[in-house]
Amino acid sequence: MTNTATLSGERADLLDSLTQQRFFLRNTTRGLTDEQVAAAPTASSLCLGGLIKHLTHGEQQWVDFILAGPAQHAGHADIIRETLDGAKSMA
Amino acid sequence: MTSTETGTPTLSGERADLLDALGKQRFFLRFTTRDLTDEQAKQSPTVSTLSLGGLIKHVTDTEQAWVRFIEDGPDAMTGNGKDWTEWTEEDYAEREKTFALQPGETLAGVLARYEEVARHTDELIATVDLDLSQPLPDAPWFPPGTCWSARRVLVHIVAETAQHSGHADIIREALDGAKSMG
Numbered sequence: 201m202t203n204t205a206t207l208s209g210e211r212a213d214l215l216d217s218l219t220q221q222r223f224f225l226r227n228t229t230r231g232l233t234d235e236q237v238a239a240a241p242t243a244s245s246l247c248l249g250g251l252i253k254h255l256t257h258g259e260q261q262w263v264d265f266i267l268a269g270p271a272q273h274a275g276h277a278d279i280i281r282e283t284l285d286g287a288k289s290m291a
Numbered sequence: 292m293t294s295t296e297t298g299t300p301t302l303s304g305e306r307a308d309l310l311d312a313l314g315k316q317r318f319f320l321r322f323t324t325r326d327l328t329d330e331q332a333k334q335s336p337t338v339s340t341l342s343l344g345g346l347i348k349h350v351t352d353t354e355q356a357w358v359r360f361i362e363d364g365p366d367a368m369t370g371n372g373k374d375w376t377e378w379t380e381e382d383y384a385e386r387e388k389t390f391a392l393q394p395g396e397t398l399a400g401v402l403a404r405y406e407e408v409a410r411h412t413d414e415l416i417a418t419v420d421l422d423l424s425q426p427l428p429d430a431p432w433f434p435p436g437t438c439w440s441a442r443r444v445l446v447h448i449v450a451e452t453a454q455h456s457g458h459a460d461i462i463r464e465a466l467d468g469a470k471s472m473g
Contacts (some may be wrong), residue, residue: 213440213442216443217447221450242337243337243468265308265315268449268450269453271450271451273457275457277457280461282337283337283338
């Protein structure tokens with residue numbers, strides 16, 4: 201969390217949501233090896249390490265509505281992680 | 292996009308941004324079900340138990356519950372008169388059914404209901420006080436004592452829809468190889 205306490209209203213709401221979405225994405229890589237984050241275990245060609253790189257780049261470019269990008273990719277990441285070793289992100 | 296149907300041209304600034312972002316995410320989610328049969332919409336082709344029909348139902352229910360929170364307060368959110376700390380195993384079993392198409396339910400039917408709920412949310416976005424802040428209901432997954440504004444809730448709906456459309460992308464690609472993104 202960065203400076204949330206000093207912000208209010210719209211900025212605080214957006215920062216809070218963005219922080220949460222970044223957490224969800226990062227959390228899909230918990231406890232993995234470099235080899236696992238490079239693997240593409242689903243029908244999709246996506247891998248977790250590639251998703252983190254893509255989102256970092258996307259955020260730098262401030263694309264579209266910035267919250268939706270991380271969230272959608274966190275969804276991709278959830279299923280990739282569950283395919284890798286069965287770990288679930290959501291209950 | 293729903294924008295021209297819901298009066299977006301008369302909105303500006305933050306409300307228009309929210310409406311646009313939510314409309315896009317709903318479109319991406321719905322897009323994963325294009326040209327599918329009911330049978331395909333019921334399948335769970337990945338290691339996850341999720342199906343596309345179930346995802347549409349779940350996202351619809353979630354959006355509706357959050358709109359009830361904005362309009363009627365935290366007590367209205369669960370829809371069954373109890374807060375989550377009072378839920379029994381039967382209540383959770385009922386909730387499980389919302390993640391899958393049940394006998395008699397069709398993909399067209401759940402998409403139509405999603406559209407109906409979305410229309411109501413869009414009307415709310417046009418008029419609600421975005422700074423209206425209320426305590427989150429008691430639930431194991433919400434930090435106690437947290438208040439969310441209507442804006443924070445709406446941004447959450449955008450993010451949750453986007454995350455589920457990410458699940459849906461991979462489920463669809465596993466079903467028949469169709470990709471949502473280039």
